[in-house]
Amino acid sequence: MFESITNSLEAVLGKFRGKGRLTEGNIKDGLHEVRLALLEADVNYKVVKNFIKQVTERSVGEEVIKSVAPGQQVVKIVHDELIKLMGESDTSIPFKEGGQTVVMLVGLQGSGKTTTAGKLARLMLSKGKKPLLAAADIQRPAAVEQLKTLGRQLDIQVYFEKDLPPTKICSEAIKYAKENGHDVVILDTAGRLHIDNELMLELREIKDTLTPDQIYFVCDAMTGQDAVNSAREFDEQLGFDGVILSKLDGDTRGGAALSIRAVTGKPIKFVGIGEKLDRLEEFHPDRMASRILGMGDVVSLVERAQQAIDFEEAQNLSRKIQSDTLSLEDFLMQLQQIKKMGPIKEIMGMIPGLGNKMDGLNFDEKQLEKVEAIIKSMTIQERLIPDMINGSRRQRVAKGSGTTVQDVNQLLKQFKSMKKLMKHFKGNEKGLKKKGMFPGGMPFGKGMIR
Structure with a gap:
């Protein structure tokens, strides 16, 4: 970004x-x-x-x-x-003690509001809450079905009543939440292609009737000044407590992120940085400023690593590196953990000094999928003892993974080279870091970057 x-x-x-x-x-x-x-x-x-x-x-x-x-x-x-x-970092959500916390999402059509509702619900779930999604967008075709699909993916209930106006749907959703033990209600409201009186009347009616605890304006970061202008008008006509910037991973310019707080006076609470439902992050201005200036974002990188990499498995992996017993099974496990952290280019951009030096490099995520497919096509014994993979076995693995024998040969060669490198530097953590090793000791092989 x-x-x-x-x-x-x-x-x-x-x-x-x-x-x-x-x-x-x-x-x-x-x-x-x-x-x-x-x-x-x-x-x-x-x-x-x-x-x-x-x-x-x-x-x-x-x-x-x-x-x-x-x-x-x-x-x-x-x-x-x-x-x-x-502005100062403000990612807090004031949850009610012993009651329902009502969060209302507003914004223009196409801003990613419904997807953000799902992401926010998942975030609440990770904080130990029991969220309920309320489908109050009856204007956009398929909006209700989209929210229901997200709910099924997250195993979170979605409340909707056919033939009821939006305000009544929201009201009944809060009532349902009280009766069924949901402590957070997220209202996915309607949007329009442009701000109009009908939209604002509907949103003001919901706000005045239900008095939500927090109102978040969701806007598409890639629209730049259009997003800022919409935020200003929504704040003047409706008022909101914070901003959620969606699609920030696709924003190469940064105009919205750098302008919204100054124009509206309202903090950016969260940012959407991908399509997956776990890709909603708290917004920290100090970290973002460092990334904008090419200084990286080590704190966020460490946080992602802590979430994705199992500490006990990392220790076990370290012991295997020390004893020179690392296998392709271990390689697969580490690869899957790295994938959980997000796109490789995004991860590398968090490392100080690397972000601005990656222009022109193509981090092909499909290469990771190819490596994963090749290893999964091997037997457990082959993963543990790669040297036993002869010509006929390589043909079988290539056929099973939908790749070529050359691809299998390249992976085995890289793995062998990597083990030699680790053996040379075992017991020397500083040496490993100098060689560009990733958390847990795994490097990015040449096959990952074209």
């Missing part, structure tokens, strides 16, 4: 880093380029103007110009101001 703005800002700020001495003149010249980069990223004009003003005031002071490392000081100031621009 944000590849465009990251590349632009890194190029500009790189010039600052390379200078041993800065003057007021070249600081202002550099910040003019920063201004252009932000405008090209579709950041709100007034937001850019105020941002550059704040950075300039801090950068032209004696503290920066006479600093030992003035370029780094300017980068730090830009980083700090980006965090201020996006």
